[in-house]
Structures are given as C-alpha cells and as structure tokens.
Amino acid sequence: MSKVKYHYDPETLSYRKIERKKGNTIKFGFIFLLASALFALLLVFISSQYIESPRERALKHELSNMELQYDILNKRVENAFAALESVEERDNSIYRLYFEANPIPEEQRRAGFGGVNRYKKYEGYDNSKLIIESNKRLEMLEKAVVVQSRSLDEIEKLAKDKEKFLSSIPAIQPVRNKDLKRMASGYGYRTDPFTKVRKFHFGMDFTAPRGTPIYATGDGIVIRADNNSTGYGNHIRIDHGYGYVSLYAHLYQYKVRANQKVKRGDLIGYVGSTGRSEAPHLHYEVFKDEERINPINFYYGNLTAEEYARLLEKASLENQSLD
Structure with missing residues (x-):
C-alpha cells in the first residue's frame, strides 16, 4: 500500500492531502529508471577500468609469461653466440692457420639478410620490437652456425688431405x-x-x-x-x-x-x-x-x-x- 502524504496549511491551520498527478508519477519513474541505468553504466565502466575479469587476468598472465620466455630465449641466444665465437676464434687462429686456409672474415660470419622487410608480419603489436629483435638474433645465429659448419667440413677435408699427404711423402729410411x-x-x-x-x-x-x-x-x-x-x-x-x-x-x-x-x-x-x-x-x-x-x-x-x-x-x- 502506497504512503499518503499531507501538506500543512498555516492559514487554515489544517492538513491537506497531497494528490499526485499521474503524469508526474510517470515522469519521476522515468527519471529514476534513467538514473539507475546511468549509474549501472558508470559501475560497468569503472569495473572495466579497474577490475579485471578472469579472462583478462589469464591473458595478462599469458603475456607476462611470454615476455619472460623471450627474455630467457634471448639469454640463451647470447650464450650460444658466446660459445660459437669461441669456436670461430679457434677455427680462424688455429685450425685454418694450421691447414693453411684463409680465415673467414667477420663480415661474412655476421652478414645480415638484405631485401624485403622479413619481419613485417611481427609489426603492430605491443611487443613487436622484442619479437623482431629475437627473430633477428636467431636468424643471425642460424646463419653463423651454417658458416661455421661449412668451415669445419672444409677443415675436416683439409685434415684428411694433410693426413694423406703426411703418410704419402717418403719419410723413412728404406733399409733398417x-x-x-x-x-x-x-x-x-x-x-x-x-x-x-x-x-x-x-x-x-x-x-x-x-x-x-x-x-x-x-x-x-x-x-x-x-x-x-x-x-x-x-x-x-x-x-x-x-x-x-x-x-x-x-x-x-x-x-x-x-x-x-x-x-x-x-x-x-x-x-x-x-x-x-x-x-x-x-x-x-x-x-x-x-x-x-x-x-x-x-x-x-x-x-x-x-x-x-x-x-x-x-x-x-x-x-x-x-x-
């Protein structure tokens, strides 16, 4: 049952019942609904800005994990480069020198890839720079490994030729x-x-x-x-x-x-x-x-x-x- 409201009239010293107009009731109801809707939208906006959904939390965790994995990968690539550089140094200063082969120039070992932008597909993301740099270093490492592998194949052949040469030349006395x-x-x-x-x-x-x-x-x-x-x-x-x-x-x-x-x-x-x-x-x-x-x-x-x-x-x- 709705409450009945009265208005006190000081002139007549009596209370007069307040009659609500139907139009005003609808108007106030509409305003209430509109205010409620606006308030609800405001709550949704605030929650979307400051309160993470389970899916958002999962995606954020996945992104954080991906960045960590890329950092780990970069460190592993750096370690691989360090190990490879040690092999390259021995290759140029010992193996190739011993077998009278020309050292491989640094620019040949570290040559990049020319032509079209090979990394365009990685552009436009928040972590594009990280992804592109990681791919560049990986490809440089792959190429350096290929160059070194071919060099070792050449050294192996030179070693076999050297062994054959050393066993072929007349190097002992023919009579004991x-x-x-x-x-x-x-x-x-x-x-x-x-x-x-x-x-x-x-x-x-x-x-x-x-x-x-x-x-x-x-x-x-x-x-x-x-x-x-x-x-x-x-x-x-x-x-x-x-x-x-x-x-x-x-x-x-x-x-x-x-x-x-x-x-x-x-x-x-x-x-x-x-x-x-x-x-x-x-x-x-x-x-x-x-x-x-x-x-x-x-x-x-x-x-x-x-x-x-x-x-x-x-x-x-x-x-x-x-x-």
Whole structure:
C-alpha cells in the first residue's frame, strides 16, 4: 500500500492531502529508471577500468609469461653466440692457420639478410620490437652456425688431405739401421767407382748384405718394377702423389708389381747388386716434380735425432759411390 502524504496549511491551520498527478508519477519513474541505468553504466565502466575479469587476468598472465620466455630465449641466444665465437676464434687462429686456409672474415660470419622487410608480419603489436629483435638474433645465429659448419667440413677435408699427404711423402729410411753395414755414399759430387771421375751422385747408397729387406718409404702406387732403365738394374719406382716419386735400384728381387698400392713400411724387395753396381747395396733416390732432390731431408719418420745427425755427417763425406 502506497504512503499518503499531507501538506500543512498555516492559514487554515489544517492538513491537506497531497494528490499526485499521474503524469508526474510517470515522469519521476522515468527519471529514476534513467538514473539507475546511468549509474549501472558508470559501475560497468569503472569495473572495466579497474577490475579485471578472469579472462583478462589469464591473458595478462599469458603475456607476462611470454615476455619472460623471450627474455630467457634471448639469454640463451647470447650464450650460444658466446660459445660459437669461441669456436670461430679457434677455427680462424688455429685450425685454418694450421691447414693453411684463409680465415673467414667477420663480415661474412655476421652478414645480415638484405631485401624485403622479413619481419613485417611481427609489426603492430605491443611487443613487436622484442619479437623482431629475437627473430633477428636467431636468424643471425642460424646463419653463423651454417658458416661455421661449412668451415669445419672444409677443415675436416683439409685434415684428411694433410693426413694423406703426411703418410704419402717418403719419410723413412728404406733399409733398417740394424740391417746396414754402413751408409756408403750420399747425395752430391762423388768419385765414380768405374771411371774414377768426379761426378754428381743423385741418390744415397746403403751398403747391406744381398737379400736385406727394402721397405717403401711412403704410401703410393708402384709405377715401375723392372730392369729396363740403364744402370739401375732391377729397380722399383713408387709414385707417392703430390709430385713425389721414390726410386730403389740394384735390387736382387722384387716383392711388388706395377700398379700395386703400397703403404709406408711395406716390404717391396731385397738388396742386390744388379745393373751398374760395384757391390751389394741399395741406391735410393727421391724426385719432387720430376727433379731429383736430396733424400737426406726425408728420414725424420724413423730416425732419432742422434741417428739422423750421424747419417747426415756420413752423407756429407765426398767419397766414392758404389754405382
């Protein structure tokens, strides 16, 4: 039941009932509803500005977590760059230097990506700069890793070539010291045993009993094993590659044939005195690019420093050769 309101009239000293007009009631009702609606909208606005919804809280947490993950990722990229730079430093200053390869320039290792804007799809967001920088560093790291990987592939190939080279050059004495009587004659001017004329002797003569084993001084392929070369008698020639050829003359017997592959230290024949020879011995020569060079420079593979010094002293004596 609605309340009845009265108005006190001081002139008549009486109360008069207040009659509400219907139009005023509707008007006041409309104003009340409008004020309520405005108040409700105000509450919604305030709550939207200062009060987070569960979805907003979840999205905000997800964004915060993403920023944290990007920071962690950037730190990991920095650590990866630091480790890679250490490898690059060793690559340029040790590996490539050792194998006589040119160092890789810094601008090649850190070259960027030209052309169109590769990161346009990341623009327009609150964290665009962070995302773009992270992607740039990742791509730089990926490229640097590719460059370094190719460099290591090249170093591996150079190492294999170096290993092959070191095992191919004639680097040991063809007759073991324990089998030698003496080193009869070295490389240089010597007296010919038959004509007694001083002439250049292009090899080294190792005196040893007939049948003493002779060994290949480096890896290679036998290109000759015959007696069809004047003065050498039964002889063997081994092509070691890289321009090196070794020759073993006056043999008693072969243990290899032409086109046969041999390894350093393989038995290839026996000491004899065939051809133009005064006594059983091995005449040994080394060729580099078809020029005969002093074999004394190639015995570092199986002689001690003292043994090499003694051999060098004997080889330098200008005496009579045996062939």
